[in-house]
Amino acid sequence: MHFAFAFAFAALPFLTAASPLVETVPRAEQIIPITKRALHRRTDGTVNATLIQDNIDRSVAKIRRGFEIYERNTGSVHPLASSLRHSKRATGSDPLTDDDAQLWYGTISVGTPAEEFTVDFDTGSSDLFLPGPDCSQNCEGHKTYQPRSSSTSKSLGKSYSLSYGDGSSVSGTQYQDTVSIAGLTATKQTLGSSSVYSDGFASDQFPPDGLLGMAFESISDYQAKPFFQSLIAQNKVIQPVFGFKFAQSGSELYLGGTNSDLYSGSFTWVPVTEAAYWQVELGGLAVNGKSALRSTAAIIDTGTTQIVGDPNTVKHIYSQIPGSKSAPEYGDGIYTVPCDFNTPISLTFGGRTFQVDPSTFNIGEVSSGTCIGGIGSDADISDEFWIIGDVFLTNVYTAFDVGNHRVGFAALA
Known part of the structure; x- marks a missing residue:
């Protein structure tokens, strides 16, 4: 709107x-x-x-x-x-x-x-x-x-x-x-x-x-x-x-503009590749500094809670997170992590790396010491596009530029 x-x-x-x-x-x-x-x-x-x-x-x-x-x-x-x-x-x-x-x-x-x-x-x-x-x-x-x-x-x-x-x-x-x-x-x-x-x-x-x-x-x-x-x-x-x-x-x-009190520095702008969804290019995802996802299309969606990707890549990502487990008892594509999770995870847009704070990656506790992880998978999703939801968006200030068909990310103030 x-x-x-x-x-x-x-x-x-x-x-x-x-x-x-x-x-x-x-x-x-x-x-x-x-x-x-x-x-x-x-x-x-x-x-x-x-x-x-x-x-x-x-x-x-x-x-x-x-x-x-x-x-x-x-x-x-x-x-x-x-x-x-x-x-x-x-x-x-x-x-x-x-x-x-x-x-x-x-x-x-x-x-x-x-x-x-x-x-x-x-x-x-x-x-x-x-x-x-x-x-x-x-x-x-x-x-x-x-x-x-x-x-x-x-x-x-x-x-x-x-x-x-x-x-x-x-x-x-x-x-x-x-x-x-x-x-x-x-x-x-x-x-x-x-x-x-x-x-x-x-x-x-x-x-x-x-x-x-x-x-x-x-x-x-x-x-x-x-x-x-x-x-x-x-x-x-x-x-x-x-x-x-x-x-x-x-x-x-x-x-109609942006609130400069809520972010610091400049925006990193990423062009919208197809003006339907807010679809941009995700440069990659890294776990503990190691690449776990190549460049792929990404839909920026405020209506999605997690980051959602294809099953094979998500499985690979969690294999690099100590203590993580597939948790089909909670649903297909759901993984758990230790509640004291602190493995560095980052996403790259426009050549700039943005960190995901462990507190936002941790969706919440399901049992003593066990929490739901912030990345989920869906069998219908391929590795050609991912959905980027609140688990990432709570770490940045996000601008949606309708006139220039681009999305901008800036550090929170």
Whole structure:
């Protein structure tokens, strides 16, 4: 999504190039804090590994769906589509609970007069949806969008169904309406008014009311501009950039520029190789200074908890981590590490190496002294692309430059 003015969204700082952005409004008006909800932890503090597995499954299913939408919208096969395998895997989990593992959400307003809603901000999808007035399945506890109460709403007479790989879906009717975040307003923004939420979107699993996608229009199921691109097209933002900072506290999304208080030094920029997802080139991954992954494509996805790769490479990586073990009892592609894990792990982008702090690589404890590792695998993923989620993103300030089709990483302040 794209915002007018230098604007920060809750819980995610706004990214900028190495040169500082010009700010024209007070910073307090540019930043909206966002909240993290880590639902993969039980009340006793241990990790619900099933939800970690679900997060992997759902992330891969989301990528697959985006490839299909890309082909429908552009008439061309996505360059990475052939590298995504089609395997059948038994699971009792609803893939939509994947987003429940870790959500970053904040507040938007919709309609005239404006009504506030909470949404999950997801760089791995492109559409905005909310529960609608006719939603009768899993919408209790969510605030519903009432298009008839908004003087600026307009039904587009089109339905939508966003599926997540196992038959689970969100479906409803497309509308246009006014959508705002912290004073940044897009008019005639396409959004979904949902009549059905799958079980994974029930309020005890998915606290926000809806979801707001921040990837590119080519994977929009609505075939419409995502929110942030609408802000750019309507000249509502100073710069076509948004930034994220993920942390236990002080997280924010910054729209229209970057928050220089939250990072130090300059950004390392990596070009987007295909404007669908935020897809860039990962230069490599090293364990204890030794290369464990060659250069490959990478999708930067705020909706994914772990770093997700192909089974063979992930197995090789863990073979270099003392005390690590494959843990199929917790799910396919899940590994454990000692909770006092301190093996250096780094990722390289644009020729610059970024360290992954052991505290962020450690997802959490599953039994005494045993914790879930921050890299997982999926049988459908090949070594031609990986998914880079929060385990890495919590170590850097990340800028998403829509205008120049590039992603920037900087050291946290």
